């Protein structure tokens with residue numbers, strides 16, 4: 202299958218060609234015709250599947266082939282459909298993409314620029330944590346496409362600096378994460394501002410019950426697609442567990458980075474504090490590192506990501522939420538310094554590697570107090586992960602499990618002090634997980 206057989210315009214094909222993509226990914230070849238046909242869509246696809254182009258390309262084509270009806274064009278631009286005063290935007294917002302995080306909003310905004318570079322449409326990227334005034338100015342000048350996080354978008358609604366009454370296509374990206382992050386009320390408020398007649402696209406890594414409920418209220422007669430991640434965990438990611446005492450994790454990590462001469466490694470910690478501390482310690486070990494998490498300013502996060510992508514820092518230490526949606530091509534190493542509390546996050550984390558056809562390695566440093574979390578992950582993957590102790594870092598078999606730093610209450614998993622050996626059950630040989638386990642996890 203080629204891009205040209207999907208019915209995309211010459212301008213879009215040229216932009217795709219500039220990117221050097223040989224052929225569409227599965228989610229692209231299935232989603233693009235559905236969106237071009239004007240249908241609603243529910244797509245299970247995580248970051249790494251090419252989903253962003255899967256919705257960006259056809260929505261750009263929609264703008265291209267459906268010029269704003271002359272009768273509806275708001276020449277004066279002063280009054281919205283319900284008569285409220287609007288700031289005089291030059292043209293209506295026709296596409297709204299909602300994302301859970303600033304990083305993802307910025308990345309989707311970049312994709313729109315990339316694929317729309319031969320088209321005349323304008324985009325505004327709207328997220329919190331930065332000055333609102335440039336966003337207001339941009340909206341006033343007019344944006345055909347708005348990519349936004351829900352909170353800041355509602356700030357603009359409140360300040361009457363955006364009119365959503367002309368939106369023709371709504372995209373909810375990473376819907377499951379939006380629900381996890383508690384955005385459902387914000388989403389409902391935004392939906393109430395959109396015209397009834399519109400096209401809706403919902404992308405989500407998983408089809409949980411909550412997502413199905415959201416989809417039932419949002420989508421009309423949707424097409425559903427569920428594709429395996431492009432580079433699913435099955436094929437391209439080698440997974441390994443290094444059992445280690447908690448107090449030796451940092452030394453082990455430094456050892457792995459130095460002895461393997463790793464040049465680019467994304468390291469996950471459970472807490473922001475843990476991310477900062479680890480970053481500082483690695484710096485002291487002479488390993489250039491940067492941390493990225495919710496307490497950092499947007500400019501600090503952007504700088505850290507740019508430094509990492511360009512090889513100025515070797516290690517990016519991140520929390521789950523900050524790392525969500527990070528788009529880093531050819532990331533060879535992902536390390537779980539702490540295991541995540543929620544097993545599905547393991548799948549999201551390791552999905553950062555082994556992308557774009559390259560192979561990747563996902564390593565988990567697991568202390569004895571995390572064995573319960575490891576079991577939860579293996580249950581989700583329906584797979585035992587291979588263990589390998591590293592010489593000089595073998596855990597002390599008599600060590601008492603130390604408590605983890607995760608919250609004592611409200612955690613979904615409760616095996617904190619579970620005892621039991623490190624080794625896989627007889628008969629299991631650390632097969633790689635099945636692709637089905639990395640999606641549709643029934644969350």
Ligand code: AMP
Nearest residue numbers: 222224225226248249250251252253254
């Ligand atoms: P996404 O899942 O949208 O975050 O995309 C993941 C990565 O795949 C991005 O770096 C894209 O540039 C890249 N990508 C998207 N479509 C293709 C394609 N058809 N062939 C190769 N790479 C692609």
